[in-house]
Amino acid sequence: MLNQEQIKAIIPHRDPFLLIDEITDYEVGKYAVGKKFVKMDESYFKGHFPGKPVMPGVLIIESLAQVGAVSLLLMPEFQGKIAFFAGIEKAKFRKSVLPGDTLRLECTLTRVRRQFGVGEAKAYVGEELVCEATISFMVSN
Template identity: 40%
Template sequence: MEVIMNVEEIMAAIPNRFPIYYLDAVTEFEDEKHITAVKNLTMNEDFFQGYFPNDPMMPGTLIVEALAQAGSLLILKSEAFKGKTAYIGGINQAVFHQFVRPGDQLFLNFDIQKIKGSVGTAKAWATVEGQNVTECEFTFIVGDKTQQ
């Protein structure tokens, strides 16, 4: 697995920070239309401590958030949206096929389907060992950064 972007480079591009930062590397960029990012899961993740602690699994909402972060990175790396921020406008048809557990390597895929102005749609899916664990569709909105 070739790493195209590491944690430091990703954090320079998107605003997410601990405890809600879920990308460890980028392994694939294609024509500003597709990205594959990776999240390596360890038992040290804070959510494993409280979400079914006797049967630890990553909450589905956080898998969707990780997919959104990968998509945000793809969107914000495009020349058209430099210096902007990507927001989730909608999540549709989210399906969770299997659990994601400590020790898993979660591959996060995001394909832009259409962009019109500052609004777009995308298909996203997450895999572990080549098996789909989650899939959904996003509507995203690109806007100015909020003041912090």
């Protein structure tokens, strides 16, 4: 398991944009599983939406990408680099994510060639699938 300080040593994200709290399982260059503890004091809840706070879907996708980036950026050839989005496909949002929820974030790297790759990502609250997407990325300095 990796805590947030260990995650910061791998990916460049920092508050307020570090959107994962821990990594519970991973295999370098293959997959990672992480958690995001969704708290009411998250800054985006102030405007999304007042009186009915819902985690924005784009931030769920970003959380999934950060989990995948942990596995990717642990690969020796990518250490110290940054993974940027190249695309998002087949994104589906099945249920709202609310304050108090714990997101289980899973990303499996299905293709990594040179500086480009693809990951299959899924987010769950409990056993319920709340989001899924195919994400592609480019790695750069």
